[in-house]
Amino acid sequence: MNPRQLIRETAALFRFAGIPDPDVDSAELLAHLTGRQALMLRLDTDTLLPDSVLEAYAALRDQRLQRIPLQYLTHEQSFLGRSFYVDERVLIPRPETELLAERAIEALRGKASPRALDLCCGSGCLAVSMALSCPHAQVHATDLSPDALDVTARNAKTLGAEVTLHQGDLLAPVDGLDFDLIVSNPPYIPAEECRQLQDEVLREPNMALDGGADGLDFYRRIAREAQTHLRPGGIVLMEVGWDQAEKVCELFRHSPFTMVTAHEDYQHILRMVQART
Numbered sequence: 001m002n003p004r005q006l007i008r009e010t011a012a013l014f015r016f017a018g019i020p021d022p023d024v025d026s027a028e029l030l031a032h033l034t035g036r037q038a039l040m041l042r043l044d045t046d047t048l049l050p051d052s053v054l055e056a057y058a059a060l061r062d063q064r065l066q067r068i069p070l071q072y073l074t075h076e077q078s079f080l081g082r083s084f085y086v087d088e089r090v091l092i093p094r095p096e097t098e099l100l101a102e103r104a105i106e107a108l109r110g111k112a113s114p115r116a117l118d119l120c121c122g123s124g125c126l127a128v129s130m131a132l133s134c135p136h137a138q139v140h141a142t143d144l145s146p147d148a149l150d151v152t153a154r155n156a157k158t159l160g161a162e163v164t165l166h167q168g169d170l171l172a173p174v175d176g177l178d179f180d181l182i183v184s185n186p187p188y189i190p191a192e193e194c195r196q197l198q199d200e201v202l203r204e205p206n207m208a209l210d211g212g213a214d215g216l217d218f219y220r221r222i223a224r225e226a227q228t229h230l231r232p233g234g235i236v237l238m239e240v241g242w243d244q245a246e247k248v249c250e251l252f253r254h255s256p257f258t259m260v261t262a263h264e265d266y267q268h269i270l271r272m273v274q275a276r277t
Contacts, residue, residue, distance in 0.1 A: 001049055003030060003041040010061055017065055020200075025070050029060045032074040067199035079125040082132070084155050089147035090123040091208040096265045097185050100239050100272055101129045103263070104183040107235055108134040111180055117142065117229070119170065119184035119222070122208055124152030124163065126183055131161035142166045142173050145207065170218070171225050178231050185239040186218035187211040215241055219248045223255040227277055236275045245270035 007026045014022030027038035033056050034041065049057075060073050071077045071092045077084050079093045080101055086092055108114045108130060114137045118127035121141035131139040141163050143149050149165050156163045166173035188211040189197070201209070211217050219238065226236050236257070240248045245262040252260045257275035265271035 001054065002047055003034075003036075003044040003049060005045070006030065006049060006054070006057065007042055010057075013061070013065065019064065019067070020198075025064060026061075028070060028074065029064065030057060032076070033057055033060070067203065069200045069203055072203065077123075077125075080129050080133075082129070082159060084123055084125050084128070085151065085158065086123050087151065088203065089145070089205065090151045091185075091204050093123055093125040096271055097125065097239055099263075099265055100183065100185060100237065101126050103272065103274070104130055104181060104237055105133045107181050107237070108137045112136070114138070114180040115178070115231075116140070116181040116183065117174060117177075117179045118163075119182055120144075120186045120208075120218070121152050121165075122148050122185070124155045126185065127152060127163045128155050128159055128161040130183070131156070131163050132159060135162075138164070140164045140166060140174060140177070140179070142168060142170070144169050145205070148205075148208075170221055171229055174229060178229055179234060180231050181235050181237065182222075182226055182230065183237045184218075184222065186222070188215045188218065188239075188241045188244060190215040211241075215244060216247060216251065219244075219251050223251045223257070223275075227256050230277045232277060234277045238273050240271060240273055242269050242271065245273055248273045 010026035011022040027042050030041050031038040033053055071086050072088050075085055077086045077093050080098050116130050116137050116139050118141040121127050121143045127139050127141035141152055146167055149167055187209050189209045191210050191213055194210050249260050252275040259276040261274050262270040263272040
């Protein structure tokens with residue numbers, strides 16, 4: 001069987017199963033196995049695929065039909081042009097979070113020798129991106145999950161980033177340290193909604209999604225606790241849910257923070273909140 005035929009047959013199966021982007025996923029799985037570009041594989045009617053590839057592909061195809069996310073099968077997600085390792089222990093980085101990283105990097109570039117913290121680091125995409133883009137910065141990362149920290153450590157090592165890791169609940173493991181910037185993409189989906197998510201999202205770790213009854217539990221804690229970990233003029237920069245920006249802004253306006261602002265994502269939805277001490 002040639003690549004074009006295999007991809008088309010698999011895409012039809014994915015489409016029938018209701019999998020989003022069936023053509024893309026069927027080609028990306030084969031690209032992962034062969035090391036060839038997905039577009040070239042979709043056009044290739046000449047190559048005869050060996051049985052070993054067909055067997056490995058069938059195993060991945062069957063897992064995708066069970067709605068395991070493509071990124072967990074290929075163990076790869078692009079973020080700011082870099083390839084990050086991901087698996088079922090961490091949330092898959094989203095394009096919107098790249099905007100959060102870009103704002104964090106911009107804030108660090110304006111300081112001489114800043115110290116930054118990635119709170120609830122997950123895959124480490126924010127911490128590693130800050131460390132690589134701002135080598136003059138001292139970057140720390142925290143997560144309650146030791147598994148998530150393992151993934152962050154792997155990405156930092158693979159990509160050559162220097163990041164100091166701390167395991168524990170939110171800001172507790174960095175007690176005694178202060179920062180110029182705290183950036184966070186915390187769990188923010190209301191608990192009840194976590195049960196109604198897309199099948200692929202339900203495969204991601206619940207502790208990285210569940211933000212409590214109204215989705216705001218982590219923002220309340222950050223608003224209460226972050227100031228004692230910020231240097232004068234320090235910034236907190238957070239990703240929020242599509243309808244949460246004003247509520248999160250209010251939480252920070254009723255705390256000692258000043259200059260609380262919200263920023264848009266690619267769809268012009270307010271998806272980031274920034275607060276300054």
